[in-house]
Amino acid sequence: MRYTGSSTIRWPGMVSVYAVLGPQAGVTTTGAYQVGIDFSGHLGLVREVDGRAGRHDAPPGAVYVTGRSPITWLEVSDPTEALEIYPDRDLVTRLAGGLRDTRTVPGEVRPSFAEPDGVVFAVASRLRRAHLDSGAGALTDTEASTLAHLLAGHLLRRYGTGPAPARGPAGELRPGAVDVVAEYIRAHLADVIILDNLAGAVSLSPYHFARSFRATTGMTPHAFVTEHRLMVARDRLLRGDASVTAIALSVGFSNISHFRRLFRRRYGLAPAGLRAVAR
Numbered sequence: 001m002r003y004t005g006s007s008t009i010r011w012p013g014m015v016s017v018y019a020v021l022g023p024q025a026g027v028t029t030t031g032a033y034q035v036g037i038d039f040s041g042h043l044g045l046v047r048e049v050d051g052r053a054g055r056h057d058a059p060p061g062a063v064y065v066t067g068r069s070p071i072t073w074l075e076v077s078d079p080t081e082a083l084e085i086y087p088d089r090d091l092v093t094r095l096a097g098g099l100r101d102t103r104t105v106p107g108e109v110r111p112s113f114a115e116p117d118g119v120v121f122a123v124a125s126r127l128r129r130a131h132l133d134s135g136a137g138a139l140t141d142t143e144a145s146t147l148a149h150l151l152a153g154h155l156l157r158r159y160g161t162g163p164a165p166a167r168g169p170a171g172e173l174r175p176g177a178v179d180v181v182a183e184y185i186r187a188h189l190a191d192v193i194i195l196d197n198l199a200g201a202v203s204l205s206p207y208h209f210a211r212s213f214r215a216t217t218g219m220t221p222h223a224f225v226t227e228h229r230l231m232v233a234r235d236r237l238l239r240g241d242a243s244v245t246a247i248a249l250s251v252g253f254s255n256i257s258h259f260r261r262l263f264r265r266r267y268g269l270a271p272a273g274l275r276a277v278a279r
Contacts, residue, residue, distance in 0.1 A: 007131050012141050013148025015086040018131035022278075023077050030071040033109075035155060036064045036084035037117075037124040041235045046075040049111065060235040061121055061228075062114040065159050069111065079238055079278055083124045083131070087152045095152050096160070109159040118178030118224075119154045122217035123147050125227040132268065147218050172216040173209075177202045181213070181221075185228050189251050193225055229253065230266050237275050244271045 006019035030036055041060040046053060050069050064071060096108075126147065129137035139147070157175065184201040185193060198221050199209035213221050229251040236247045245256050248271075253259035263271050 009127075009131065011139070011144035011148060013088045013091050013145050014151070016127045016131065017084045017086075018128055019080065019082050019084075021076075021080045021082075023079060024073075028073045028076070030064065030066060030073070030084060031086065032066050032068050032070050033089060034066050034084050034086045035120055035151070036066075036082060037120055038062050038064070039081040039083070039124075039128070039231050039234070040079060041239065042076065042078045042080075044075070044077060046073070047113070048072040048074055049113075056114060058114040059116075060231050061116060063112065063117040063120045064114065065109060065112040065155065067109055067111045071113075081234070083128050085124065085127065085151065087148060087155065091148060092152045092156065095149070096156055108161040109155055110161055112159055116179060116182060117158070118182040119158075119217055120151070121182065121227070122178070122219040122224055123151045125223075126218055129266075132266070150216075150218055169215075171212060173202065173204075173212045178213070178216055181224070182228070185225055186232075189229060189232060190249065191252065193252065195221060198225075225252075226262065230263060233259070233263065233271070234267065234274065237271055238278050247271070 006017060006021075008015065008017045038058060039060060041062075042058045044055055045058055046055050048054075049071055053074060055075075126139070130139045131137075153169070180202050181198050184198065188197070195206045195210060198213075199206045202209065204212070210221060213219075213224070217224065219227075233247050233251045233253075236242065236250065237244070240247075242250070244260070248256050248259040253262075260270055263269075263274075267274055269277065
């Protein structure tokens with residue numbers, strides 16, 4: 001993986017932009033009508049929306065949803081790994097027609113800044129894999145279109161400006177359930193996490209949970225846990241001086257060799273190599 005750079009892929013129903021950047025003193029912009037995730041944590045980040053600027057901290061995995069107004073980033077003092085998704089506006093409008101009444105503007109969403117969102121995390125993680133590995137991580141047109149529909153429907157239900165159904169399509173988890181699972185994972189990152197634990201967090205049987213989780217996120221529970229562990233491990237490698245072994249154990253990898261293999265597969269560098277390049 002390049003330490004700095006970006007790539008853009010046009011999918012059926014959406015466009016994704018993946019970027020890995022070093023600390024920047026300049027100004028960058030996140031466009032309107034997108035949903036993005038910052039896989040890296042930030043301290044003292046300055047953002048400006050509609051002429052109003054504010055400084056804030058953001059943990060790894062923070063999600064940003066823009067409506068009509070873009071976000072301007074004025075100070076970024078930490079390395080950044082981020083992915084922005086621009087859903088097709090026609091797709092969003094078509095889905096909005098079936099979700100809300102005619103008194104609202106179809107397809108409009110309310111802005112949201114640095115909030116956790118498990119569904120966005122799952123979709124963005126799958127798209128990131130496609131950006132990093134065009135071979136094994138590639139998406140077919142059908143897979144990409146399915147993710148685009150899943151994401152657009154989620155955005156309308158969670159961030160839509162008008163009334164929407166309380167539940168998604170049949171077979172999906174109830175609204176907010178993925179965030180409950182993600183919170184459980186973050187709280188137990190160093191522990192053994194089994195399917196029964198995740199299912200119990202949302203009061204479902206393991207079988208029902210596994211099927212519904214994948215229908216809701218496009219990702220298996222196991223992959224969801226692994227992505228969280230690797231994301232937090234990367235942040236701790238870049239932000240602190242703990243050993244690779246200590247960091248691997250702190251995020252739940254008891255097999256250090258396995259951790260190194262997964263990390264290299266995801267980021268293109270060994271854990272120690274990523275730290276050396278960043279510094």
